[in-house]
């Protein structure tokens with residue numbers, strides 16, 4: 001079956017998730033908007049601490065409480081607002097309609113339960129069948145993620161299986177209830193290159209078979225090129241540029257995106273140069289008044305330092321927050337259904 005990009009399934013508008021700490025209010029997600037279509041893959045990229053995981057956790061209403069709170073915005077899944085749902089309603093939605101592979105899958109499996117048990121626990125939330133049927137579903141789930149000899153593997157404990165296999169089990173748990181949207185938060189960082197390639201292929205095959213909308217969080221532009229249709233670049237809690245993969249690679253319009261792409265090493269470069277943009281991102285509890293990238297931007301002027309830039313449309317479904325674009329492009333307010 002081939003992948004078909006369908007209707008918008010997820011619309012996020014002006015999302016704000018703040019962490020209330022003893023040292024101040026950390027604006028981890030500070031006005032992020034995007035949309036996702038069925039069968040589409042959206043990549044989220046940005047330096048460490050830019051708010052990628054917090055955005056993803058917010059979509060499931062799992063931002064760590066009591067510190068983190070969604071203070072403003074809208075998240076519509078299949079047209080339904082998630083921010084007004086009760087915790088009970090959210091439990092029925094998580095896993096079944098929107099699911100997530102956490103950033104550190106090695107620790108998302110409980111070492112004291114077999115992998116079969118952990119799959120069954122996830123499945124029975126939405127399919128309260130008899131034990132035999134649940135075991136069958138767990139075995140089918142492992143088959144779906146190409147785990148060999150799944151009938152035997154269900155009895156294994158996490159320490160008995162390899163890192164690559166653990167990753168597949170975590171994937172199996174995430175898709176066990178056939179969600180329409182799957183978020184994969186850096187799912188391949190801890191894997192070696194061959195296993196990583198296999199895992200990415202597997203995710204693509206699952207997407208082709210189920211037409212789910214995939215949000216792929218990564219530091220790796222190589223993965224973005226292979227996996228994604230569109231990209232959202234995050235900086236200091238904001239989405240500073242969004243566009244198709246082709247536009248972002250061919251016509252990066254925000255100086256931060258340009259710097260990120262310039263810092264991707266070529267074959268001859270030292271890998272340590274990756275993401276080595278001069279300077280540091282701002283602290284999120286003491287943000288600069290104007291453009292957050294201004295302290296590191298070679299083009300910053302006085303206005304940049306005092307006024308946050310508007311989003312400028314630089315092409316069909318391609319927007320960037322940068323004053324430099326004002327001369328060339330007219331501002332267009334973001335619409336969640338763009339793209």
Ligand SMILES: Nc1ncnc2c1ncn2[C@@H]1O[C@H](COP(=O)(O)OP(=O)(O)OP(=O)(O)O)[C@@H](O)[C@H]1O
Pocket residue numbers: 019021026028046047048049050051052053054055064067068103284
């Ligand atoms: N529980 C918390 N309490 C206070 N601040 C937090 C908490 N969790 C995250 N933050 C802050 O929120 C910001 C965004 O964090 P987030 O984990 O979303 O970053 P990220 O983009 O996923 O980074 P990485 O690439 O390292 O995974 C960071 O500045 C982080 O320090």
Ligand code: SF4
Pocket residue numbers: 254255256291292293294295297298299300301304305309321322323324
């Ligand atoms: S608004 Fe100014 S400081 Fe910010 S990225 Fe654009 S040119 Fe640089």
Ligand SMILES: [Mg+2]
Pocket residue numbers: 052053054103185
């Ligand atoms: Mg993260």
